[in-house]
Amino acid sequence: MNDAWPRRYADEVLGGAADGERRRLAAMAAVCDPVTTRLLDELGVTAGWRCLEVGAGAGSVAAWLADRVTAAGQVTATDIDLSHLAGLSAPGLSVLRHDVTRDPAPPGAPFDLVHARFVLEHLPEREQVLDRLVSWLRPGGTIVVESIASFPVASSPNPTFRQAMTAIEQVLARTIGTDSTWARGFPGPLRSRHLVDVGTSSHLPTTGGANASAYCWALTLSRLRPHILSLGLATADTVDRALDLLTDPAFFDLSFATAIAWGRAPE
Numbered sequence: 456m457n458d459a460w461p462r463r464y465a466d467e468v469l470g471g472a473a474d475g476e477r478r479r480l481a482a483m484a485a486v487c488d489p490v491t492t493r494l495l496d497e498l499g500v501t502a503g504w505r506c507l508e509v510g511a512g513a514g515s516v517a518a519w520l521a522d523r524v525t526a527a528g529q530v531t532a533t534d535i536d537l538s539h540l541a542g543l544s545a546p547g548l549s550v551l552r553h554d555v556t557r558d559p560a561p562p563g564a565p566f567d568l569v570h571a572r573f574v575l576e577h578l579p580e581r582e583q584v585l586d587r588l589v590s591w592l593r594p595g596g597t598i599v600v601e602s603i604a605s606f607p608v609a610s611s612p613n614p615t616f617r618q619a620m621t622a623i624e625q626v627l628a629r630t631i632g633t634d635s636t637w638a639r640g641f642p643g644p645l646r647s648r649h650l651v652d653v654g655t656s657s658h659l660p661t662t663g664g665a666n667a668s669a670y671c672w673a674l675t676l677s678r679l680r681p682h683i684l685s686l687g688l689a690t691a692d693t694v695d696r697a698l699d700l701l702t703d704p705a706f707f708d709l710s711f712a713t714a715i716a717w718g719r720a721p722e
């Protein structure tokens with residue numbers, strides 16, 4: 456246990472086997488997979504690649520990778536919590552319970568591709584974890600890191616939405632040590648590790664019209680509600696009104712951005 460962050464990701468904060476978490480991961484995938492898979496396609500992922508999907512969640516990206524690399528390649532989908540990966544099956548795909556902060560390199564290393572989405576920002580030891588991920592690349596192998604970025608919620612014209620989303624950011628920072636500002640420095644963490652062909656982009660989904668992003672944030676806010684209230688980060692009334700907004704087909708705003716950075720290990 457860390458004195459500064461009394462809990463880890465799955466310690467009753469997020470994660471777990473509940474159906475609500477499955478729906479939250481599915482909504483996340485609906486919002487983000489098109490962006491992720493387009494980038495992976497542009498980066499040349501193809502038949503025969505050996506891929507590591509870190510913190511695979513419900514495995515939607517791992518399934519896409521398995522289809523892309525075919526049985527000639529291999530995909531290792533890892534997570535500390537396999538609750539939502541049990542049904543994942545494809546030729547060349549294996550699922551592994553694995554703590555990326557401390558377990559040895561997964562079987563299959565070194566990899567042609569290492570991908571982690573919405574994982575490192577939640578781990579206080581993210582810099583050491585990034586060192587580990589880079590060390591698991593083969594020469595010329597590609598790493599892609601995606602992280603929530605603390606932008607542009609603070610400029611929301613809707614005070615209820617702004618306060619509730621800020622409370623999500625603060626409660627994760629105070630309970631598990633999430634850093635939603637880390638990705639503002641992308642692609643710095645990859646440049647400083649001497650990767651080549653480094654690039655970056657960002658994705659800023661509209662949240663509203665009761666779309667998948669709004670649903671995902673509503674489930675996240677509901678899940679974090681007790682922690683937000685016990686830490687006094689927002690009132691119950693604010694949280695409830697924000698939940699109403701997130702199910703209102705007439706409400707639209709921008710939620711957190713996703714920052715994406717990629718690079719290749721030198722040959």
Ligand SMILES: C[S@@+](CC[C@H](N)C(=O)[O-])C[C@H]1O[C@@H](n2cnc3c(N)ncnc32)[C@H](O)[C@@H]1O
Nearest residue numbers: 464510511512534535536554555556572573574
């Ligand atoms: C926000 S979810 C993202 C899931 C998936 N990557 C996606 O984008 O759809 C974060 C995932 O990281 C996993 N995770 C958290 N800490 C981890 C650790 N130390 N090692 C491996 N996975 C971890 C969680 O269990 C969870 O499945």
